Amino acid sequence: MWKAYYTPVSLEEVLSLLAEYGHRARIIAGGTDLLLELERGQRPGVEILIDITRIPNLDAITIGPDGRLHLGPLVTHNQVVASLLCRERAFPLARACWEVGSPQIRNRGTVAGNLITASPANDTIVPLWAMDATVTLQSARGRRTLSFEEFYQGVRRTAMAPDEMLVDIALEPLKPNERGTFLKLGLRRFQAISVVSVAAVVALEGDRVARARIALGAVAPTIVRAREAEAFLQGQRLTEDVIERAGELAQAAARPIDDIRGPAWYRAEMVRVLTMRALRQLREGTERMGFPERPVLLWRRPDGQPRPWLSIPPELITWNGRVRHLAEGPEPIVTTVNGRRYVVHGASDKTLLRMLREDLRLVGTKEGCAEGECGACTVILDGMAVMSCLVPAPRAHGAEIVTVEGVAAGESLHPLQAAFIRQGAVQCGYCTPGFIMSGVVLLDEVPQPTPEEIRQAFAGNLCRCTGYYSIIRAVEEAAGGRGSTFRKEPETR
Known part of the structure; x- marks a missing residue:
């Protein structure tokens, strides 16, 4: 979808790239509109993406x-x-x-x-x-x-x-x-x-x-x-x-x-x-009615503070003081997925969803709509739940990602996964990985969520089979007496 993807680390570098490439370049931050426009051919001539998310x-x-x-x-x-x-x-x-x-x-x-x-x-x-x-x-x-x-x-x-x-x-x-x-x-x-x-x-x-x-x-x-x-x-x-x-x-x-x-x-x-x-x-004076006092954000940080934009480690800066990923270039995407370090070649012009499925063979993350509508592709990127179909793969460079394959602790299912089974919250199963990922982050953020908070968390996840009631019950069950998510506590004897 693009020929080159730059990740500058200063505003001056961004302005220099814009001056150099002009109409051929677009800045990308969230990308929730731009990636769809590129996919649909609505941005003809755009070949260069400039990712500003690593600038402090x-x-x-x-x-x-x-x-x-x-x-x-x-x-x-x-x-x-x-x-x-x-x-x-x-x-x-x-x-x-x-x-x-x-x-x-x-x-x-x-x-x-x-x-x-x-x-x-x-x-x-x-x-x-x-x-x-x-x-x-x-x-x-x-x-x-x-x-x-x-x-x-x-x-x-x-x-x-x-x-x-x-x-x-x-x-x-x-x-x-x-x-x-x-x-x-x-x-x-x-x-x-x-x-x-x-x-x-x-x-x-x-x-x-x-x-x-x-x-x-x-x-x-x-x-x-x-x-x-x-x-x-x-x-x-x-x-x-x-x-x-x-x-x-x-x-x-x-x-x-x-x-x-x-x-x-x-x-x-x-x-x-x-x-x-x-x-x-x-x-x-009723304008604030219905606005939640504790909005569900799907951030893993329970203190309610956003995780700061993470800088790229200096050793991963590949070209002229900035990161450059060419669609057909030699620069790999170096990322950590489910605690394992990967070096990925040939994925620089893909979405994160396609890199996970096609290059890393982590097919638990599903492609439902590829437009950010269904939530089946939800993963955790640097501590936040995101739609991986709307994230460029080069954004994974130097990042930490968790997919549904990384939720269980060895042979032991995550409490939410086990609750999904007991509550019959899985039918066709296609949407289930996205629900699991949203639910896991919710329980990190709000250990005892109300039904309304559960609904807020699942606002971006669609299911055609269950009617959602069994899914909500599964989250409520998992919220009772669950342990720490993702982080294994050291064993004591």
């Missing part, structure tokens, strides 16, 4: 000297969800990130990547637009900061030049007198593209609106602000009559189309309904 300090979430909230280009959706700062000061964004895909997708997908893809249905663009966000782009030529109105130029079109990298996202954090929320309508609860989405932020002075910001997603070529509704709300009390009128004005701002997810008339009506629903929540 690009995943920071901070309040800057300017008082704005800043997100680095490697901040993932799950990092936003886990961030107390984002949940308190940027709740619309946190809620939107929680609505993205599944835990495995949120562990890899970045907010910056979601913005650059520039689909009007992308969830995080909507709250960021409502929170007056800007993006900073950098190239070897210099830096520039753009508003969202300047950055977005149409469906999947931005103002970013081929030699530029998005290096910062900045937004106005919620002030003490402000409330905000994000609502999304999809065709299913998880893994759903928006039919309509709405982000609303209101500043209140007493019981009157001092300022309102309303952004609408999936109803125009780009995200749109409902300017007339915002102006109407200023100085008003959020009575039912006022909310109904604001909903009508927001509806008038939408320019929806008919497509496979819904007709234009339905989208327009849902804009009105969701705008009214959001304003009622903000009036009543």
Whole structure:
């Protein structure tokens, strides 16, 4: 799918590569959109991938000297969800990130990547637009900061030049007198593209609106602000009559189309309904209802902190101070899978899923959809559950991976595997490895999960046979009296 894959270790190297290759190159971080576009031939001419995930300090979430909230280009959706700062000061964004895909997708997908893809249905663009966000782009030529109105130029079109990298996202954090929320309508609860989405932020002075910001997603070529509704709300009390009128004005701002997810008339009506629903929540202070206090992230670290982006050991840097993997080149992928070191040749242009199955013969990891929809290919990459069909194989260089073959301890099944057998949670078995991997990470993260937390963990895993009830029971059984996962404790005598 690509001819060369670079893993630079500094921002300067990234900008140098972009200047050298221009239109032929694309930056990859999560890759949850880009890999599918390459697979489908939607990025003609792209031959070079530049992986920025080994550059330190690009995943920071901070309040800057300017008082704005800043997100680095490697901040993932799950990092936003886990961030107390984002949940308190940027709740619309946190809620939107929680609505993205599944835990495995949120562990890899970045907010910056979601913005650059520039689909009007992308969830995080909507709250960021409502929170007056800007993006900073950098190239070897210099830096520039753009508003969202300047950055977005149409469906999947931005103002970013081929030699530029998005290096910062900045937004106005919620002030003490402000409330905000994000609502999304999809065709299913998880893994759903928006039919309509709405982000609303209101500043209140007493019981009157001092300022309102309303952004609408999936109803125009780009995200749109409902300017007339915002102006109407200023100085008003959020009575039912006022909310109904604001909903009508927001509806008038939408320019929806008919497509496979819904007709234009339905989208327009849902804009009105969701705008009214959001304003009622903000009036009543109920916008955080349904948002979990302890979101399931599928990270193996029980302390609730993300595992830092891991640097590549110096001995594995293969070319000119950076890592280079050519599709037909001699550079091997050196990785650790299930505690064993592998040196893999000829897999540099594959996905991690295909490398595991074709080159390492670890066929327990299944290919169901190859699009990040089913979860059958779930593995643990550097401590996080991911969809291996959406990870480039060269990302495994210097990484640690666990597959379903590495879950058992010798001849002894993992407690979750044994519980799957006892509960009859296995039928055709094709999806089972993905469920096992998600469940194992869940039990590391939350040793005694609630049924709702189990459902959250399995949001990215599909099963056509069991109806899920026996799978949930198996996790509940394994949670009782289980030992430490993955790590063997030293024997005592």
